[in-house]
Amino acid sequence: MRIISVEAEAFMVPLPRYFHGSNYKYTHKKGMFVRAKTDQGIDGFAYLGDDFGLGQSIASAVNEDFTKVLIGRDPSDVKNIWYDMRPLVRDILGDRRVALHAQALADILCWDLHAKAQGCSVVDLLGQQRDHAPIMVIAGYYTPQNSLGDLANETRDLITLGGRGMKLKVGGLSVTEDVERVKTVRDAGGDTFNLAVDANQAWSLDEALHFVNACEGLGLAWVEEPVHWDNDIADLAALRKMTDIPICAGQSEVTVAGVASLINAEAIDICNLHPGYAGGVTPWLESAELARQNGLKVANTGEPQLSASLMLACGHGMSIEIYHPDRDPIFPKHCPAFDARTDGYIEDTCRTGWGIVPSDV
Numbered sequence: 001m002r003i004i005s006v007e008a009e010a011f012m013v014p015l016p017r018y019f020h021g022s023n024y025k026y027t028h029k030k031g032m033f034v035r036a037k038t039d040q041g042i043d044g045f046a047y048l049g050d051d052f053g054l055g056q057s058i059a060s061a062v063n064e065d066f067t068k069v070l071i072g073r074d075p076s077d078v079k080n081i082w083y084d085m086r087p088l089v090r091d092i093l094g095d096r097r098v099a100l101h102a103q104a105l106a107d108i109l110c111w112d113l114h115a116k117a118q119g120c121s122v123v124d125l126l127g128q129q130r131d132h133a134p135i136m137v138i139a140g141y142y143t144p145q146n147s148l149g150d151l152a153n154e155t156r157d158l159i160t161l162g163g164r165g166m167k168l169k170v171g172g173l174s175v176t177e178d179v180e181r182v183k184t185v186r187d188a189g190g191d192t193f194n195l196a197v198d199a200n201q202a203w204s205l206d207e208a209l210h211f212v213n214a215c216e217g218l219g220l221a222w223v224e225e226p227v228h229w230d231n232d233i234a235d236l237a238a239l240r241k242m243t244d245i246p247i248c249a250g251q252s253e254v255t256v257a258g259v260a261s262l263i264n265a266e267a268i269d270i271c272n273l274h275p276g277y278a279g280g281v282t283p284w285l286e287s288a289e290l291a292r293q294n295g296l297k298v299a300n301t302g303e304p305q306l307s308a309s310l311m312l313a314c315g316h317g318m319s320i321e322i323y324h325p326d327r328d329p330i331f332p333k334h335c336p337a338f339d340a341r342t343d344g345y346i347e348d349t350c351r352t353g354w355g356i357v358p359s360d361v
């Protein structure tokens with residue numbers, strides 16, 4: 001089977017309100033769709049989020065450069081295709097984020113086609129280890145009022161949405177105020193509610209230590225990217241020695257070697273390399289295997305259309321992280337997995353490929 005056509009396009013959907021984390025703000029859901037055809041009539045379809053507003057450049061890079069590697073190739077050769085695309089990320093004066101996202105988009109497309117050619121899902125291809133995984137809703141964004149009552153209501157709404165867990169945004173207010181936000185979600189969600197926090201690199205080491213000490217006893221599943229990126233490996237390792245709350249990081253790394261540095265420094269308990277930032281699912285799988293060999297867990301942040309499969313293929317995977325449809329209208333629209341929410345879990349519904357279905361709805 002050979003790939004005969006590839007076409008990527010950027011998309012941008014305005015959100016009903018802005019979503020404010022500690023150091024950033026989303027007003028639109030942005031990303032890139034990619035479609036492909038093979039000489040055996042198999043259609044590939046995948047998409048990837050675009051956190052940096054580079055979608056047009058990424059789609060152009062796929063259409064003008066990466067396609068030259070893909071056309072004529074058998075997608076079951078996905079790992080060699082990944083290495084053959086690697087020279088396209090080597091321009092030291094180019095925008096590395098564009099090149100890595102373009103490689104990632106091409107790579108996830110190949111995994112989709114590879115599975116569909118076998119008549120199976122990516123989960124089947126990788127080896128299914130779970131038939132369902134818990135839902136973690138990325139939520140609790142900051143608002144102009146930052147009302148604790150509103151945050152409690154949001155927590156209860158997420159449980160109605162089918163989530164039994166929240167990854168709460170922290171780092172945007174004082175540590176003391178953020179600890180109150182954690183307590184509010186814990187009280188609203190109850191003792192069994194799965195609660196993690198993501199500071200998105202907002203804190204100094206001292207601030208992070210203040211936070212984790214104040215949150216001891218609140219049952220946090222993990223604290224994600226707690227410290228500034230300036231010296232993050234050393235600071236994560238130092239923080240990890242001083243708290244029992246699991247430390248999650250890796251999403252800001254762009255290579256498996258970067259993940260290895262975090263692991264070798266004993267800086268993390270959970271690795272969440274981002275398959276878009278790091279050039280695809282192929283390196284994500286390598287990082288997951290590295291984590292497994294070192295007794296660590298893995299997560300996949302912000303790309304539920306991928307984690308709905310990857311978390312089922314990893315016995316050491318954490319939750320399937322999704323968003324409220326107001327924050328991410330694309331996943332509910334194109335992924336049947338969103339409707340497979342049952343009692344706080346997402347079931348395996350994927351039949352072929354990634355299970356992403358183009359929808360005009």
Ligand SMILES: [Mg+2]
Pocket residue numbers: 198200224225251301
């Ligand atoms: Mg994160």
